[in-house]
Amino acid sequence: MSDLNTAMTAKYRNNFLKEVEANVEEGEWVKMCMQCGVCSGSCPLGKHWEHPPQEIFMMIRAGKRDDVLKSDSMWMCTSCYNCIVRCPRELPITHIMHGLANYAKRMGLAPKSQPTNQFSQLFWDNMMKKGRVNELKLGLSLYFKDGFGDGVKNAMANQQLGMNMMKAKRMAPMEIIGGHSLKDVSGFQKMIKKAHEIEDQNIQDFS
Amino acid sequence: MTEVIATNQTILVVGGGISGMTAALEAAETGKQVVLVEKRPYVGGRVTQLYKYFPKLCFPTCGLEINQRRAKMNPNLTILTLAEVTDLKGSAGDYTASVKISPRYVNDNCTACGDCEKAVEAEFDDDYNYGMGQRKGAYLPHSMAHPLRYVIDPQMLGSEDAQKAKDACKYDAVDLDMQEETIEFKAGAVIWATGWRPYDAAKIQPYGYDRYADVITNVEFERMADPKGPTGGKLVRPSDGKEAKNVAFIQCAGSRDRNHLYHCSRICCMATLKQTHYVQEAWGDEGKSSVYYIDIRAIDRFEDFYRKVQENANVSFIKSKVASITQSKDSGKPVLNGVDTEGYNRYANEHDLVVLAVGMEPSVDPESFPVEIQLNREGFIEPATDNGGVFAAGCASDALDVNRSAQHATGAALRAVQVVNRVAGTEG
Numbered sequence: 001m002s003d004l005n006t007a008m009t010a011k012y013r014n015n016f017l018k019e020v021e022a023n024v025e026e027g028e029w030v031k032m033c034m035q036c037g038v039c040s041g042s043c044p045l046g047k048h049w050e051h052p053p054q055e056i057f058m059m060i061r062a063g064k065r066d067d068v069l070k071s072d073s074m075w076m077c078t079s080c081y082n083c084i085v086r087c088p089r090e091l092p093i094t095h096i097m098h099g100l101a102n103y104a105k106r107m108g109l110a111p112k113s114q115p116t117n118q119f120s121q122l123f124w125d126n127m128m129k130k131g132r133v134n135e136l137k138l139g140l141s142l143y144f145k146d147g148f149g150d151g152v153k154n155a156m157a158n159q160q161l162g163m164n165m166m167k168a169k170r171m172a173p174m175e176i177i178g179g180h181s182l183k184d185v186s187g188f189q190k191m192i193k194k195a196h197e198i199e200d201q202n203i204q205d206f207s
Numbered sequence: 208m209t210e211v212i213a214t215n216q217t218i219l220v221v222g223g224g225i226s227g228m229t230a231a232l233e234a235a236e237t238g239k240q241v242v243l244v245e246k247r248p249y250v251g252g253r254v255t256q257l258y259k260y261f262p263k264l265c266f267p268t269c270g271l272e273i274n275q276r277r278a279k280m281n282p283n284l285t286i287l288t289l290a291e292v293t294d295l296k297g298s299a300g301d302y303t304a305s306v307k308i309s310p311r312y313v314n315d316n317c318t319a320c321g322d323c324e325k326a327v328e329a330e331f332d333d334d335y336n337y338g339m340g341q342r343k344g345a346y347l348p349h350s351m352a353h354p355l356r357y358v359i360d361p362q363m364l365g366s367e368d369a370q371k372a373k374d375a376c377k378y379d380a381v382d383l384d385m386q387e388e389t390i391e392f393k394a395g396a397v398i399w400a401t402g403w404r405p406y407d408a409a410k411i412q413p414y415g416y417d418r419y420a421d422v423i424t425n426v427e428f429e430r431m432a433d434p435k436g437p438t439g440g441k442l443v444r445p446s447d448g449k450e451a452k453n454v455a456f457i458q459c460a461g462s463r464d465r466n467h468l469y470h471c472s473r474i475c476c477m478a479t480l481k482q483t484h485y486v487q488e489a490w491g492d493e494g495k496s497s498v499y500y501i502d503i504r505a506i507d508r509f510e511d512f513y514r515k516v517q518e519n520a521n522v523s524f525i526k527s528k529v530a531s532i533t534q535s536k537d538s539g540k541p542v543l544n545g546v547d548t549e550g551y552n553r554y555a556n557e558h559d560l561v562v563l564a565v566g567m568e569p570s571v572d573p574e575s576f577p578v579e580i581q582l583n584r585e586g587f588i589e590p591a592t593d594n595g596g597v598f599a600a601g602c603a604s605d606a607l608d609v610n611r612s613a614q615h616a617t618g619a620a621l622r623a624v625q626v627v628n629r630v631a632g633t634e635g
């Protein structure tokens with residue numbers, strides 16, 4: 001192709017698809033979608049998605065960056081893998097959805113009040129404290145995420161469950177004070193911070 | 208003992224479908240000696256099981272009759288039915304074939320009068336109708352079968368019924384002592400025309416072909432539409448025999464799918480477009496067809512056919528690969544679930560009957576070729592020079608329609624003729 005041709009086609013190339021290919025885990029698969037729709041029809045939670053996976057793939061190709069990354073759709077994925085099993089082109093759809101959610105979060109565009117997003121943040125913060133997940137505290141922070149009043153209500157409602165779990169040694173009440181931990185917590189935190197930095201450096205800018 | 212006179216200048220054709228017949232006749236009509244080996248008790252292959260042909264909506268019986276007449280008139284052509292090539296040794300210009308011939312239990316005296324059929328009671332699944340319905344243990348595979356001779360089902364052997372068939376025959380044509388035999392003969396070139404088989408629909412788990420009686424395949428629908436078929440041409444629901452007026456077609460059922468067949472069979476879109484005509488023909492404006500598709504592949508000249516079907520208000524097109532089929536608790540009818548691509552609308556549509564447009568896969572498993580041959584990923588024969596004097600014809604080489612199969616078969620005949628001409632040149 002002549003330089004002019006190359007320049008003209010480049011003009012019509014869609015940056016968002018390129019951005020997804022470069023920065024989103026498994027994003028290079030998006031262009032393989034042939035829009036058959038079997039993923040959307042196979043998703044057990046499909047009707048609760050604002051945009052089913054097939055539509056998300058089309059929106060990426062159409063360059064709808066904000067609409068995709070601000071969407072709560074990919075946060076609805078429960079990893080049931082029905083879509084992956086049925087996709088005639090073997091796209092790792094579940095993984096792409098998680099990749100997109102993760103990337104949206106990184107870009108600060110993920111919907112703040114989306115419950116899966118909120119829970120993921122709670123889980124992360126909890127784990128970062130000691131390098132281990134403190135299930136008791138995680139449970140409590142989930143109960144109290146919408147304020148003190150709701151928290152008490154949630155806790156009361158699940159009282160029996162909590163007691164049973166303790167009896168069955170599925171929940172350790174002493175975890176409330178401190179809780180179990182890695183030996184070198186600050187080393188762990190430094191390692192994660194470094195990993196974050198490396199990942200950030202790898203994010204390519206398409207703006 | 209069956210005798211076949213053959214030399215290194217003989218052309219062996221394996222498979223007597225429309226491709227094998229075409230290749231055999233084209234070669235025989237140039238004056239070459241041809242032996243055609245067919246596994247079934249009759250020639251014609253799968254087109255004998257079609258009701259009408261796209262694109263002209265004419266009857267396959269017409270072309271079949273022409274070919275069968277050509278075969279009868281040609282002294283250069285020997286047809287062996289109920290026969291299979293079990294071994295092939297040698298190289299181009301000098302092959303030795305072993306052919307196993309199964310007993311028909313009916314000899315040349317047969318006039319197809321049908322007395323044996325009337326005399327017996329035992330019935331078996333009718334493979335000609337893909338197992339929809341039964342036929343007698345003494346049977347003519349279909350009304351235009353060539354050779355026009357009855358067959359005794361080996362499952363009936365040793366029973367009283369077999370004896371009844373023998374006793375009923377006025378021509379001494381029933382021979383219950385016939386034995387399987389294996390014969391060997393020479394050939395200079397081989398045309399491999401073993402054709403295709405429909406993809407096993409039961410493997411597409413979400414469509415429930417093995418669970419729901421009212422989910423059938425396109426090949427079964429061909430039989431159902433045929434007035435000589437198992438329902439006498441009535442489109443009915445296998446579950447309760449009621450009228451099937453609202454028919455769904457699912458395209459790419461097990462095709463273009465890395466979980467099933469990788470390839471596009473090319474003909475299934477046209478087969479479905481043709482079958483919407485059957486629905487229209489049967490019920491007039493009350494007959495409704497819904498075609499669920501990824502994209503319609505009506506190749507080259509077939510585009511016109513597609514356009515005409517699109518203009519029919521009784522045919523709707525839903526751009527969506529159906530995700531699953533369930534059964535309505537109220538009506539017991541099949542329900543198609545999915546999301547369409549034109550607006551991302553979620554649907555759960557009930558239909559009387561669902562036809563899975565399954566694709567074609569090679570009829571011979573890669574492991575069971577009696578000869579070293581180059582196959583592609585899908586199991587079709589490659590046009591490789593390594594294949595020596597063995598040439599594929601028709602659907603043994605790719606998923607093709609009848610027109611393209613016949614063209615391809617004619618090409619294969621020419622290649623085979625070239626090989627035996629070379630032999631004739633050296634042998635003098």
Ligand SMILES: Cc1cc2nc3c(=O)[nH]c(=O)nc-3n(C[C@H](O)[C@H](O)[C@H](O)COP(=O)(O)OP(=O)(O)OC[C@H]3O[C@@H](n4cnc5c(N)ncnc54)[C@H](O)[C@@H]3O)c2cc1C
Binds near residue numbers: 257292
């Ligand atoms: C639903 C459907 C509808 C169709 N409708 C149309 C249509 O309307 N128009 C059209 O043009 N095409 C149509 N086709 C395509 C058409 O059926 C094929 O093009 C045609 O059957 C190809 O013929 P063939 O001879 O290559 O294969 P086949 O018809 O499969 O013939 C192969 C023959 O080889 C024999 N054989 C197999 N293995 C052996 C063996 N080991 N030894 C000896 N013999 C063997 C078989 O018994 C058979 O007789 C349709 C296909 C489908 C699925």
